[in-house]
Amino acid sequence: MPGFDFDTLTDRRGTHSSQWDNMETLFGVSPKDGLGMWTADSDYATAPCVRDVVRAAADHSLFGYFADYRDYHDAIAWWMRTRHGWTIENDWILTTQGLGNAVALCIDVWSQPGDAVVIFTPVYHEFARKITTAGRVVTECPLARVGDRYELDLEDAQSRLTGNEKFIIWCSPQNPSGRIWTVAELNAVADFAARNGLLLVSDEVHHDLVYRGQTFVPMAVAAPEARDRLITATAASKTFNIAGQKTGNLIIADARLRGEMAARLRSLDYVANGLGLRMVTAAYSAQGAAWADAQMLHLDSVRQIFDAGVNAIPGVRSLPLQSTYLGWVDFSGTGMSDAEILARVHSVARIAAAPGPQFGAGGEGLMRFTLATSHARVAEAVSRLERAFADLQ
Numbered sequence: 001m002p003g004f005d006f007d008t009l010t011d012r013r014g015t016h017s018s019q020w021d022n023m024e025t026l027f028g029v030s031p032k033d034g035l036g037m038w039t040a041d042s043d044y045a046t047a048p049c050v051r052d053v054v055r056a057a058a059d060h061s062l063f064g065y066f067a068d069y070r071d072y073h074d075a076i077a078w079w080m081r082t083r084h085g086w087t088i089e090n091d092w093i094l095t096t097q098g099l100g101n102a103v104a105l106c107i108d109v110w111s112q113p114g115d116a117v118v119i120f121t122p123v124y125h126e127f128a129r130k131i132t133t134a135g136r137v138v139t140e141c142p143l144a145r146v147g148d149r150y151e152l153d154l155e156d157a158q159s160r161l162t163g164n165e166k167f168i169i170w171c172s173p174q175n176p177s178g179r180i181w182t183v184a185e186l187n188a189v190a191d192f193a194a195r196n197g198l199l200l201v202s203d204e205v206h207h208d209l210v211y212r213g214q215t216f217v218p219m220a221v222a223a224p225e226a227r228d229r230l231i232t233a234t235a236a237s238k239t240f241n242i243a244g245q246k247t248g249n250l251i252i253a254d255a256r257l258r259g260e261m262a263a264r265l266r267s268l269d270y271v272a273n274g275l276g277l278r279m280v281t282a283a284y285s286a287q288g289a290a291w292a293d294a295q296m297l298h299l300d301s302v303r304q305i306f307d308a309g310v311n312a313i314p315g316v317r318s319l320p321l322q323s324t325y326l327g328w329v330d331f332s333g334t335g336m337s338d339a340e341i342l343a344r345v346h347s348v349a350r351i352a353a354a355p356g357p358q359f360g361a362g363g364e365g366l367m368r369f370t371l372a373t374s375h376a377r378v379a380e381a382v383s384r385l386e387r388a389f390a391d392l393q
């Protein structure tokens with residue numbers, strides 16, 4: 001890619017990498033001969049502008065208390081305006097320890113034990129885990145699969161509500177399907193929330209990972225009338241591969257909602273990590289934007305290799321992505337059970353990919369493969385899958 005290298009990989013094994021160092025414990029696939037493709041982070045290094053700010057901080061070697069968030073807030077506001085057409089005020093931004101934490105905080109602040117939270121599945125599995133861990137109840141509303149595409153079925157969703165729901169955790173773009181929601185769909189979700197008196201937490205962490213020809217629109221832009229019920233969660237972590245820095249944001253225009261979250265953050269003595277703040281500030285810049293654009297060209301190229309190889313295996317289909325680097329592969333055409341699919345992918349192909357059922361209803365028969373790696377590694381994954389399912393040829 002012009003000026004940037006996404007194909008030279010550093011060995012991440014034994015480097016405190018969850019992707020590689022947890023795969024054996026979680027999936028029984030040894031990093032010695034296996035491929036780590038289950039979690040949403042990248043194998044290639046972050047943008048040079050992010051690396052440089054960490055080097056400068058190391059040279060400075062003073063890591064005392066951090067003050068003055070202005071640059072950080074300005075950088076976020078610049079990014080949202082220039083990349084996503086969304087004008088925000090600096091004081092709408094509340095910083096959390098990443099987005100998993102942001103979602104958990106929303107559950108904590110805006111619901112009580114026993115209350116229910118709506119999710120549209122298949123969706124990022126941690127939403128359900130965070131809801132149940134906090135003693136709340138999941139109201140699972142399956143998306144409708146129409147061919148290769150997921151669509152909303154709000155009539156069905158309405159019939160599933162119990163009356164105990166307090167809010168929706170919405171995922172846009174959607175993990176794991178990579179679906180980019182249209183403005184009409186976003187408005188339909190906002191109307192659904194309003195009709196049912198629900199807050200709307202829109203997790204937009206994958207918003208930069210959008211393929212050519214697709215347009216991501218933030219919920220706040222698509223449905224401005226949802227302002228008094230909307231909480232947007234964003235982070236630079238997926239785009240720039242800095243998830244380990246645990247720096248995310250809740251962007252809340254409504255003063256009452258923002259005040260409620262700010263009070264909780266104060267009571268917990270939440271203070272953001274100074275190095276994470278510097279990295280995000282460096283990422284949300286013109287240099288960071290150039291790197292992010294180059295990354296999308298790389299991802300577009302590797303996903304084509306992946307799709308072509310996987311789709312040549314009878315009964316297996318890589319669903320076309322509109323966004324994200326998460327290959328979402330449907331094995332149901334093989335007629336195999338989830339246990340057999342897992343056994344072939346994990347034990348025969350030796351690929352630690354994420355099992356579809358963990359993403360909730362609609363994930364049966366599918367698996368998720370992280371493609372944010374080199375061309376060579378994606379090609380290797382394809383040939384392992386071809387061999388593991390060779391008897392179907």
Ligand SMILES: Cc1ncc(COP(=O)(O)O)c(C=O)c1O
Nearest residue numbers: 040098099100101124175237243
């Ligand atoms: C939709 C979504 N939200 C939140 C997260 C977690 O974000 P963080 O690593 O910042 O906690 C992920 C990670 O994959 C994700 O896909």
